[in-house]
Amino acid sequence: MIIMHGVTKRFRRIAAVDNVSMTLDAGDSVALWGPNGAGKSTLIRCLLGLHRHKGVITVNGHNARSHGKRARASIGYVPQEIGFYDDLVVGEAIRHFGRLRGIRRTDIDGTLERVGLPGQLAKRVRDLSGGMKQRLALAIALLGDPPILVLDEVTASLDACGREEFMSFLGQLSGAGRTMLFASHRIDEIAALAKRVAVMESGRLTAVMDVASFASSHGVGSFVHLAIPERTRPRAMCVLSEGGFEPRLNGVGIIVPVRTDQKAAPIALLARASITVDDFEIISRATADAHAPIHGPT
Amino acid sequence: MQTTVSLTSPLSRPPHTLVTVAWIGVRELKDAIGTRWFTLYTLAFAALGLGVSFVSASGSGGSGLSGFGRTSAGLINLVLLVVPLMALSAGAASIASDRERGMLAYLLAQPVTPVELLLGKFVGLAVALLACILLGLGLCAMVVGFKGGALNASSIAWLAGLSFLLALGMLGTGMLISVVTRRASVATGTAVFIWLVLVFGTDLALMAGTLTFRLRIEELFALSLINPLQVFKMWSLHAIDSTLDVLGPAALYAVEEHGESLHAIFGLCLSAWILAPLTLACVLFSRKGVS
Amino acid sequence: MSRQTENLKQTTTRLACAVGVGAVLLGLVGPWASAHTQPNEHEAPAPRVSRGDAESVRQSTGEIGRRIARASPGDTLIISAGIYREHLRIDKPLIIIADGRVVIDGGGSGDIVEITSPDVTLRGFVIRNTGIDLDKENAAIRVTSPRAIIEHNTLEDILFGIDLREAPDSRVAFNHIGGKRLDTARRGDGLRLWRSDRSVVEGNTIHDGRDAILWYSKGIVVRDNTGYDCRYGLHLMFSDDVTITGNEFSRNSVGIYLMYSTGVEIVGNRLLRNRGPSGYGIGLKETDQFSVRDNLIVGNRSGVYIDGSPFTDKRPGEFTRNTIAYNDIGFTFLPSARGNELTENNFIDNIDQVAVAGRGSLEANRFWKGERGNFWSDYTGYDQNGDGIGDFIHESQTLFENMMDKEPKLRLFLFSPAQQAIEFVGRAVPAVRPEAKFIDEVPLMAPAPLLNNVSEASVSAGVAALGLAMSGAGAAIVIGGRGVCPFISLLTLARERRAARRPVGALP
Structure with a gap:
C-alpha cells in the first residue's frame, strides 16, 4: 500500500529524513517512534507530497510527488492540530472537504455520528474544544473511506481526558483492513494501535520491529x-x-x-x-x- | 436537514482539476465576502465613487452636457488607487495567512495539487473583486444616470471591465508575493510597497526621466506600457470615447502610429500582467510546497 | 403631480424622443443605403418602373448646354428630371431651375458648371463627379461674376464644391456639399470665396472636404451652416467684418479658424469635438476687434486658441456667455495673446480650464469685468450671501497644470495618482507653489443658461439601468455565492456515473 525507498529530505544542510526505506502492506499499522526532531512529521509530509524529497514514495500505486493528487485521494490525514476555517460551521467544513474528495453529497449527520460528534453540525469550528476539533479532523480524514490513514501526533495537544476518548475511537478504526501510519512518542498509543514500530532517530530509520519486542526493549515501567x-x-x-x-x-x-x-x-x-x-x-x-x-x- | 445515505465514489479517482478549482474558489469567495477587508474596501470604493459622481454631476451645473470630464477622470483615478490596493492585499494575504495558520499543509494533504489550490483561490478572490467593482461602479452609474452626468453606458461598462482586468493582474501579483513570503505580515507589507511603487513610484520616475533625459515620445509611450496602471488608464481613455489623445503628444503618437491595434497592445500588456505573475506563482508554489 | 411621476414622465419622454430620433435616423439612412444598393444609373439607363420618376429618367449629353446657348439673357430655364452628362458654361444672366431630380454628371473630369456672367441663379440640381486634379482645382460650381445665386443644390463626389472667384454679392444657400473621400492632403475646399465681398453663405451642409474658406472677402454673413469631417469647418483669411452665427462645426480638425481678419462676430455657434492634431473649437490668429458670444464649445482638443489676438488695442477681445465644456484645454493662450476679456462664460469640466503655452502669463487678459465673472466648475468657494457670486476669488494654480503647460509630454500622466501627488505637493509646499495663472474676483456660482443644448447629452435612463444591473450582479455574488454549487456538483455527478460504485465503508 505504501512503499518508501531511500526517502531523504534536507532542509539546507540538515537531513531531516535520511534514506528511509519502508513498506506497508494493506492492513498494516505502523507507528513512527522517536524523540521530537527525529523526522517523523517530515517523513509524513513527504508521504503527503508536501515536500520535495529524494527517493521514491508510492501510495496505492501512485507516486506521492508526481501524482500527489491521486496518492492523497487514498489517504485520510489527521494532523497534530487542525487550524482551518475558524468561522466555518462544522457541517459546511465537512461538506467542503467531502467535495474536494469528489463526494457529491456528503452524509454529514452520519459522519459526525461516526466520530461521536452527533448534532454538532451547526457549531462553528472555533467553538469546538480541542478534542472535538481532533474528532472533526478524524471525521474529515474518514470521508470517502480512504484505505490509508495517516496520523501525526494526533493526541499531542489533547488533555488526558480528550486523549482517552480519542484513543478509543482510533482503537475501533484499526484493524478494519485500513492501512495506518502514525507518528507518536506515547508508548501506550503505540501499544494500542500499532502492529509494527519504526524507530526513528535523527532522520534515520534505526529499527523496525513488531510491537511486542518494542514493548520489551523499551520496557520502561x-x-x-x-x-x-x-x-x-x-x-x-x-x-x-x-x-x-x-x-x-x-x-x-x-x-x-x-x-x-x-x-x-x-x-x-x-x-x-x-x-x-x-x-x-x-x-x-x-x-x-x-x-x-x-x-x-x- | 440532510440525512441521506452517503454516496461515496471510489477514491482512486479524485475530482477533475476544474471541479477542485471551482470548489476551492467557492470556498474562497464565501470566505472573502465574510471578511473585513472585503466589506471595508467595497464600502470605501462605493463611497468614494459616489462622492466623485455627485461632485462632478453638480460641478457641471446640471447642464446635462456630455463628454469626457471630471466624472470619468475621477472614476479612473479612484480605480487606479483603490482596485490595485484591494487586489494586491487580497492576493498577498491568500496563501501566506494560510501558511501562518498551519492550514496550508492541511489543505495540501487533501487530494488537491498546489496549482489547484492557487488557481482556486485566484478564481474565488477574482469573483469577490468583481462583486466589489460591480457594486462600486454600479452605484456610481446610478448616480450619474439620475443626476445627468457625463458618462454613457458603454463607458461605464468599459470602465468596469478594464477595472476587473487590472484587478486580476494585481491579484496575480499579490498571490506571487504571497507564495514567496513566509509570513502574512511581510506579504501584506510587500503588497503595499508594490502598490506604492506602481501608483506613484513608476509614474514619478518616468516624469523625472521625461524632464531630465528628454525622452522621445515613442520611448515615453513604450516605457509607460510597463506599468499596468498606466496601461489601464490609457486603455480606458482609448475605449471611452476614444479620447486617448487627451494625454498629449505621446498618446497622440500612439494613436497616429498604432491606431486600431492599440486595443490589442493594451490588451497584451494587461494580459501579460495577469498571466506572468500567476504562472510564476504556480511554478514556485508547486516546486516549493508548504515549507 | 408628485415629483416621482414627473420624473417618470420625463424619462418616458426621453425614451420617446430617443425612439423618434432613431426613426428619423433610419429614415435618413434608409434611402442612402437603398441608393447604394440600387444598380448604378450609368449601367441601367432603361426605364425602371419601380421608381416614381422612372419615365422621366433620361440620358442626354449637351442638352442643357444647347438650351443655354439658345436662351436670351434674363430667361428662366426649367430643366426636367434626368441625368445629363455635360460640363456647363453659363455666360449670360439666366435663372436655371431643376424640376425634379436633375443630375449633372461631370464624368470624373474637370469642372462641371462654370458661371461667367453676373446675375445667374442655379437652383435644385444634383451636380456630381468632378475631376480630382488639385492643381486645376476641379470644382462642381465655379463663379467668376458677381451676384450669383446658388441654392438647394446637392454636390456629390466633388473635389472643390462651390468656388466663388471675385463674385461679390452672391448667395450660396442650402446646398449640400459632400467631398470625395480622399486623403486629407488630396481634398479640395467644399466652399471657397475669393474676393467676393458682401456674399451670404447660409444653411449649407459641408462634409468630407478640406476647408470652407473665405479669402479677402469683406462683409460676409455665414449663417446656420453645418460642417463636419473637414479640415477647417470655417477658415477666414484676411476677411473683415464677417458675421458667423448659428453654425455647427463638428468632428473637423478645427472648427473655426480666423487668421488676419478684423471685425468678426462669432455668435451662437456650436463647435463640437473638433479634435485634429491642432483641434481648436475656435482659433484666432492675429485677428482684431472680434466678439465671441453665446457659443457652445464642447469636447475639442482646445476649446479656444488665441494667438496674437486682438492684434491691436482698439477694442478688447470679447468672450461672453460661451459654454466651454469637456475640452482637453478650455482656453489656450499663447504668450502673444493680450487684451481679451472673458465674462459670464461657463467653464465646465475642461481637463485644463485655461492654459498658457510656453512661458507666457495671462496678466494682460481679464477674467472678470465689474461684477461679471465666469462660472468655473472647479471653483471651490461658496456663496453665503446668496448674490450668485462666490465669496472668494477663483484663482487657478495647480503645479501639474503648470508643468504640463511647459512640457506637454507630461500630459501622459494626467488622471494618475502621481499627478495628484504632485498637486498635493504644490499645495502643501509653498516653495514649489506656482503663481496663480489667473484670477477671477467675482466667480459665478451657477452657469449662465445655455442657449442651445446639446442633443448628445442627458441620456441617463440607460446609465441608471446599467448601474442598477451592475450593483444587482455584485449583490447577487455577495449574497448567493452558493448559486454555483449545484452546477459544480453536476460536473462531479458525471464522473461518478462513469466510475464504478463501491459500498459505503462500514465501521468495524
Whole structure:
C-alpha cells in the first residue's frame, strides 16, 4: 500500500529524513517512534507530497510527488492540530472537504455520528474544544473511506481526558483492513494501535520491529504525567533532568518515564525543590494493555 | 436537514482539476465576502465613487452636457488607487495567512495539487473583486444616470471591465508575493510597497526621466506600457470615447502610429500582467510546497 | 403631480424622443443605403418602373448646354428630371431651375458648371463627379461674376464644391456639399470665396472636404451652416467684418479658424469635438476687434486658441456667455495673446480650464469685468450671501497644470495618482507653489443658461439601468455565492456515473 525507498529530505544542510526505506502492506499499522526532531512529521509530509524529497514514495500505486493528487485521494490525514476555517460551521467544513474528495453529497449527520460528534453540525469550528476539533479532523480524514490513514501526533495537544476518548475511537478504526501510519512518542498509543514500530532517530530509520519486542526493549515501567503550572514548568524540567530523569513536555504538563518501583520519586524530587504539583497520573503498561490486546508479530 | 445515505465514489479517482478549482474558489469567495477587508474596501470604493459622481454631476451645473470630464477622470483615478490596493492585499494575504495558520499543509494533504489550490483561490478572490467593482461602479452609474452626468453606458461598462482586468493582474501579483513570503505580515507589507511603487513610484520616475533625459515620445509611450496602471488608464481613455489623445503628444503618437491595434497592445500588456505573475506563482508554489 | 411621476414622465419622454430620433435616423439612412444598393444609373439607363420618376429618367449629353446657348439673357430655364452628362458654361444672366431630380454628371473630369456672367441663379440640381486634379482645382460650381445665386443644390463626389472667384454679392444657400473621400492632403475646399465681398453663405451642409474658406472677402454673413469631417469647418483669411452665427462645426480638425481678419462676430455657434492634431473649437490668429458670444464649445482638443489676438488695442477681445465644456484645454493662450476679456462664460469640466503655452502669463487678459465673472466648475468657494457670486476669488494654480503647460509630454500622466501627488505637493509646499495663472474676483456660482443644448447629452435612463444591473450582479455574488454549487456538483455527478460504485465503508 505504501512503499518508501531511500526517502531523504534536507532542509539546507540538515537531513531531516535520511534514506528511509519502508513498506506497508494493506492492513498494516505502523507507528513512527522517536524523540521530537527525529523526522517523523517530515517523513509524513513527504508521504503527503508536501515536500520535495529524494527517493521514491508510492501510495496505492501512485507516486506521492508526481501524482500527489491521486496518492492523497487514498489517504485520510489527521494532523497534530487542525487550524482551518475558524468561522466555518462544522457541517459546511465537512461538506467542503467531502467535495474536494469528489463526494457529491456528503452524509454529514452520519459522519459526525461516526466520530461521536452527533448534532454538532451547526457549531462553528472555533467553538469546538480541542478534542472535538481532533474528532472533526478524524471525521474529515474518514470521508470517502480512504484505505490509508495517516496520523501525526494526533493526541499531542489533547488533555488526558480528550486523549482517552480519542484513543478509543482510533482503537475501533484499526484493524478494519485500513492501512495506518502514525507518528507518536506515547508508548501506550503505540501499544494500542500499532502492529509494527519504526524507530526513528535523527532522520534515520534505526529499527523496525513488531510491537511486542518494542514493548520489551523499551520496557520502561510507567510514565508519570505531572500537571504543573505553566510558569514553573521550565524549572521543573531542570530539576527533573538533574535528578536523573528524562522528562518531556507535552501540552498540559510534564511526562516522566519511570521504573515501576520509583513512581513517586519525581514528585518527591519536585517537592524538595518547592515546586507545586497540581495533579499527577500514572500511565502504566497495564493501562495500555487494558485498551487493546497487543498484536502479535507480523 | 440532510440525512441521506452517503454516496461515496471510489477514491482512486479524485475530482477533475476544474471541479477542485471551482470548489476551492467557492470556498474562497464565501470566505472573502465574510471578511473585513472585503466589506471595508467595497464600502470605501462605493463611497468614494459616489462622492466623485455627485461632485462632478453638480460641478457641471446640471447642464446635462456630455463628454469626457471630471466624472470619468475621477472614476479612473479612484480605480487606479483603490482596485490595485484591494487586489494586491487580497492576493498577498491568500496563501501566506494560510501558511501562518498551519492550514496550508492541511489543505495540501487533501487530494488537491498546489496549482489547484492557487488557481482556486485566484478564481474565488477574482469573483469577490468583481462583486466589489460591480457594486462600486454600479452605484456610481446610478448616480450619474439620475443626476445627468457625463458618462454613457458603454463607458461605464468599459470602465468596469478594464477595472476587473487590472484587478486580476494585481491579484496575480499579490498571490506571487504571497507564495514567496513566509509570513502574512511581510506579504501584506510587500503588497503595499508594490502598490506604492506602481501608483506613484513608476509614474514619478518616468516624469523625472521625461524632464531630465528628454525622452522621445515613442520611448515615453513604450516605457509607460510597463506599468499596468498606466496601461489601464490609457486603455480606458482609448475605449471611452476614444479620447486617448487627451494625454498629449505621446498618446497622440500612439494613436497616429498604432491606431486600431492599440486595443490589442493594451490588451497584451494587461494580459501579460495577469498571466506572468500567476504562472510564476504556480511554478514556485508547486516546486516549493508548504515549507 | 408628485415629483416621482414627473420624473417618470420625463424619462418616458426621453425614451420617446430617443425612439423618434432613431426613426428619423433610419429614415435618413434608409434611402442612402437603398441608393447604394440600387444598380448604378450609368449601367441601367432603361426605364425602371419601380421608381416614381422612372419615365422621366433620361440620358442626354449637351442638352442643357444647347438650351443655354439658345436662351436670351434674363430667361428662366426649367430643366426636367434626368441625368445629363455635360460640363456647363453659363455666360449670360439666366435663372436655371431643376424640376425634379436633375443630375449633372461631370464624368470624373474637370469642372462641371462654370458661371461667367453676373446675375445667374442655379437652383435644385444634383451636380456630381468632378475631376480630382488639385492643381486645376476641379470644382462642381465655379463663379467668376458677381451676384450669383446658388441654392438647394446637392454636390456629390466633388473635389472643390462651390468656388466663388471675385463674385461679390452672391448667395450660396442650402446646398449640400459632400467631398470625395480622399486623403486629407488630396481634398479640395467644399466652399471657397475669393474676393467676393458682401456674399451670404447660409444653411449649407459641408462634409468630407478640406476647408470652407473665405479669402479677402469683406462683409460676409455665414449663417446656420453645418460642417463636419473637414479640415477647417470655417477658415477666414484676411476677411473683415464677417458675421458667423448659428453654425455647427463638428468632428473637423478645427472648427473655426480666423487668421488676419478684423471685425468678426462669432455668435451662437456650436463647435463640437473638433479634435485634429491642432483641434481648436475656435482659433484666432492675429485677428482684431472680434466678439465671441453665446457659443457652445464642447469636447475639442482646445476649446479656444488665441494667438496674437486682438492684434491691436482698439477694442478688447470679447468672450461672453460661451459654454466651454469637456475640452482637453478650455482656453489656450499663447504668450502673444493680450487684451481679451472673458465674462459670464461657463467653464465646465475642461481637463485644463485655461492654459498658457510656453512661458507666457495671462496678466494682460481679464477674467472678470465689474461684477461679471465666469462660472468655473472647479471653483471651490461658496456663496453665503446668496448674490450668485462666490465669496472668494477663483484663482487657478495647480503645479501639474503648470508643468504640463511647459512640457506637454507630461500630459501622459494626467488622471494618475502621481499627478495628484504632485498637486498635493504644490499645495502643501509653498516653495514649489506656482503663481496663480489667473484670477477671477467675482466667480459665478451657477452657469449662465445655455442657449442651445446639446442633443448628445442627458441620456441617463440607460446609465441608471446599467448601474442598477451592475450593483444587482455584485449583490447577487455577495449574497448567493452558493448559486454555483449545484452546477459544480453536476460536473462531479458525471464522473461518478462513469466510475464504478463501491459500498459505503462500514465501521468495524
